Amino acid sequence: MGAVHCDIHGRQIGGPLCCEHLRDASSGGATSDGVAPDPEAVTRLTLDFTGDGSIMWETVLCHVCAIRFGRVDGEVVSDVESVADNSNPTEGKALPWIAPSCGPCVVRWKRGLRRG
Ligand SMILES: [Zn+2]
Numbered sequence: 001m002g003a004v005h006c007d008i009h010g011r012q013i014g015g016p017l018c019c020e021h022l023r024d025a026s027s028g029g030a031t032s033d034g035v036a037p038d039p040e041a042v043t044r045l046t047l048d049f050t051g052d053g054s055i056m057w058e059t060v061l062c063h064v065c066a067i068r069f070g071r072v073d074g075e076v077v078s079d080v081e082s083v084a085d086n087s088n089p090t091e092g093k094a095l096p097w098i099a100p101s102c103g104p105c106v107v108r109w110k111r112g113l114r115r116g
């Protein structure tokens, strides 16, 4: 699903897909929209890209995105195509912008550790 380059961990493949706030927070940057993701309140989804379970991808959203886009922890999303990039969640459940992240950074962030 795409590699990311982490300035600490180098090239990373296999990290979870994250909302922009978790990506920013876990990589030590400032987050947009004044959102401060809470490591204790993340929402984990599994995206079933093909609808048959053959390509499943872990996704982590901050609590703000989860509420805004109507997602709940532990959910399996099998209609990825139809909900991806839907910026108008009033029409139903949607997904925020998500992108691959550095796995080790996300793990450390969730534990409340500093990067490194
Ligand atoms: Zn978010």
Ligand SMILES: [Zn+2]
Residues within 6 Å of the ligand: 006, 007, 008, 009, 010, 102, 103, 104, 105
């Ligand atoms: Zn990293």
